[in-house]
Amino acid sequence: MIEVKGLCKSFGDLKVLKGIDDSINKGKVVVVIGPSGSGKSTYLRCINYMEEATQGQILIDGVDITDKSIDINEIRQKVGMVFQHFNLFPHMTVLENITLAPIQVKKMSEEEAKQIAYKLLDKVGLKEKANEYPNKLSGGQKQRIAIARALAMNPEVMLFDEPTSALDPEMVKEVLEVIKELAQEGMTMMIVTHEMGFAKEVGTRLVFMDEGKILEQGNPKEVFENPKEERTKLFLSKVL
Amino acid sequence: MIEVKGLCKSFGDLKVLKGIDDSINKGKVVVVIGPSGSGKSTYLRCINYMEEATQGQILIDGVDITDKSIDINEIRQKVGMVFQHFNLFPHMTVLENITLAPIQVKKMSEEEAKQIAYKLLDKVGLKEKANEYPNKLSGGQKQRIAIARALAMNPEVMLFDEPTSALDPEMVKEVLEVIKELAQEGMTMMIVTHEMGFAKEVGTRLVFMDEGKILEQGNPKEVFENPKEERTKLFLSKVL
Amino acid sequence: GCSKSEDVIVMGTNATFPPFEEIQGNEIVGFDVDISKIIAEKLGKTLKVEDMEFNQLLGAVASGKVDFVAAGMTVDEERAKQVDFSDNYFASKQVIIVKEDNDNIVEAEDLVDKKVGVQLGTTGDIFVSGYTSEENGGTIEVIQFDKGALAVAELSLGKIDAVVLDEEPAKKIVANYEGVKIIEAPFINENYALAVKKGNTELLEDINEILAEIQADGTYDALCEKYFGKTE
């Protein structure tokens, strides 16, 4: 599904990713953890080309997206992304947020796009908010709408960058529930998170990053109980 | 020296001081402590008329400064004030900072003002900084200059509002030393501080304020060891 | 600021009216300036020239900002209500300027429904703005410029159809532009005079006297020769 080969990324002189190799199979849920600044966000952003890789290859369904001749907007349709700060479009209603890309990018009819939107709103439990503006929603509701918005493009992979860390504690659960449900339905996902309990529960594989590299990986439960690397131990001792 | 009778101060609807009675005798050092927002700064600022009292009287050497016909600039010459954030004049050298008020307000000759300034700079141990601009000084040095600046007007009382709380820990001592020396020379002083050790050492009397009132007072050592009020105990348990 | 001192006399003009007045280098020169200099000299005063928009001249003399106006100003009833005019010192007429290849406009009546440029507040402006055709009651579309030259400029660009200006400045200006010509058709005849504040008879009489003097002693003819290359 996704194959990452020798991925490097620098910002000017700062080397942020220093050679990442990984492959994510269809239907798997990869949870990425690691200290702040270790490059987790950058890794995710390279995968949907929000950042241009400095070196290495990223193949999605066998297509190398680092190839200059690729139409990046097509790739992005396959890869949904959910951000820490939701990034809903404040000047559009919930419904417009969700239908925008299907109509503009997929050239779907408004009718069809709305149908899909309502289905997704039902899924995230916010059908009654269709005509609200984002500023009327709570953080948890916003994030669920953001997930629905990404799903509306019917992506093959979903990337989550700390989807719950900007939320008040009482709203974390409702968002995690939605993601969990997606996992159960077999969506391929990469999730950067600090919610270790959640990581253990939904992750089919855990990736621990440090200083731009994957330092350790494996079954989440095993890594949590038996970290091999010193750094992993240190990190887990702080966050668990 | 200073007599405070039924001092009240409101900002709009907010009652900050709710009736303070106290008298500070010549040569005494009153240390004011209390939780944040209890009105300590406001109390001090009323004494040199930075804030106008809503009700009550403040007599300095028998003169009621709340009387509207009083020339406030004359009163202020008797009362020096040192602020948490130093408030040195950044566009003037250290020497100019110190000589400004004597020349402008006391109409002293520049010569004379400079002589006094050098004496005071010697006292605070910063003679060699006379021609520097404030931005070249450390926090502790700035505060010592601020003290010298206030002393240059030869005040009868000195007010200190948390003079060390904006300082890096390693600079607190040099400022406290200067204040201690002033105390030994018999300067009348009111000091708001969170430095309990210092309070114990130099304070002739400790005043504990809470919610705009003086809740408890007495010899610093006694109050620290044997607070009578529950609130005082609670406060001291947190800060000691 | 200095208030007017006794030995200075201020002449108001609009230095865009060659050869009566124009700016050359840094100086305002011209027929009116020379006459004014003579007047000042004979009155034993120094001349100060104030250059302003033509349309502000009447107000300026009425308010005392200037002592008199010498600006190739045509004597006119309306104006005479606001200022006192001296004796006439120059006979002029209004002319129509058109593009060289324009044979359709030959007299005032032909200007109806055309875009016609004038200098704001001049006789030409007053005439054209108030013009109503005898035949069909049509009027002229007037565009009022601060400077006659700018009107001719726009004519040469084809932005307007004709310009109505005083004859002498029209000759000077037309010489600077390619492709425009003056129509020799007879048009309003008029007289230029100097203007003083209403009721300032003292100055008015002095001016009239001096004007008569220079006409008698040949100074005036010499000036005409210098500026117009002809004698009246």
Place this chain on the structure above:
Amino acid sequence: MFSYETMIAFFNTFIERKYYMTLLSGIQETLLMTAIATVIGLIIGIFVAIIQVSEFPRKLKWLEKILKGIAKLYVDIIRGTPAIVQVSFIWLVVLADVVMARPVVGGISFGINSGAYMAELIRAGIQGIDKGQMEAGRSLGLSYFQTMKLIIIPQAFRQMLPALVSEFIVLIKETAVIGMIGGRDIMRAGNIMMSDTGSFIWPILIVTITYLVLTSTFTMIMRVIEKRMNKGRF
């Protein structure tokens, strides 16, 4: 000059010669010019601002350079010269061979002038929008220009609306120099009255009050818009 008689005399003439019509058509011309200028300025401003903030794909870097160079030249020249010079230039040189209604030419000229200033406002507005908005748009598969058009500009625009109305007010005032090329705006209406009556104070007072009424009306509109914005839907 302030005397009762001169006032009566002036206002008699004012009625008699229908100067109110002159004034009215002056107001019309001023507003028409200002409206045209605002629209043109806005269009130019949006284009220039987008050019200024855009990062072109690598293949088109040369185009980016050229466009950015032109934008910079345009902004520098406009901001470095008086509006009246620009208007004269456009009227007498650029549009020399074009016959066009004067308010339209004025509107175009002032629009070209205003574009440089609006570009600055719009650029600041665009850069004030959270970067996350662009990222969210792109991550959904929208192109850079789609995201700009559908997501960034509408938001930036709402935030800038008060500043743009204020630019409109500036234009009402700036256009007062159009008389220099024969325009017949409010200021010119005053000039005509001055020239005909020889009275300065009353025409100037009328002109002053007219401008004040116009600008304060639009200032009020701006305040209302600002208030609406503050408690707006987002």
Place this chain on the structure above:
Amino acid sequence: MFSYETMIAFFNTFIERKYYMTLLSGIQETLLMTAIATVIGLIIGIFVAIIQVSEFPRKLKWLEKILKGIAKLYVDIIRGTPAIVQVSFIWLVVLADVVMARPVVGGISFGINSGAYMAELIRAGIQGIDKGQMEAGRSLGLSYFQTMKLIIIPQAFRQMLPALVSEFIVLIKETAVIGMIGGRDIMRAGNIMMSDTGSFIWPILIVTITYLVLTSTFTMIMRVIEKRMNKGRF
């Protein structure tokens, strides 16, 4: 119009009739006017700004109200009307009976105009100075106005310097309308050349370039000042 011959013809006339002198004295007049306007604007601006930010002692509240009212009226009228209307008003009405060099009148008029805009800059500058500075000054026994003069204004002034230079640049451009009341600035020099030669493009180009050189020179000066400020003594 752009042809080689007309260019040669124009520049021959340029030399022959000493238009460079006209231009030079135009530059002089523009700069003189701008300088006078800046000084006057600065003085007015400081006064108005102080009135706007001051809190008078209780006894003088009535005076505060009057002064603040006047300041507001002044600012509103100036910001609500075109500069050219103000200049005309001052020249033709206020200073009607005064004989004064035109650049001086222009300078005064534009100074009065600029004062309202500078007041805004200065007010912002003053309010940008830490409140502690006023408190420190007052606590030493300095009066409100002593503290303003010796402590607040000098600091505010340094911070505002770039903005004030930029206002100077704005004035260089704004004064280009002085030709409308007979001034002989750069723009008017261009007009004279146009009238005399019948050529538009060359005079306008010369005028444009002259303004560009002036404004960019002062922009450069502003940049230098800004840099100095940033690594300045405080």
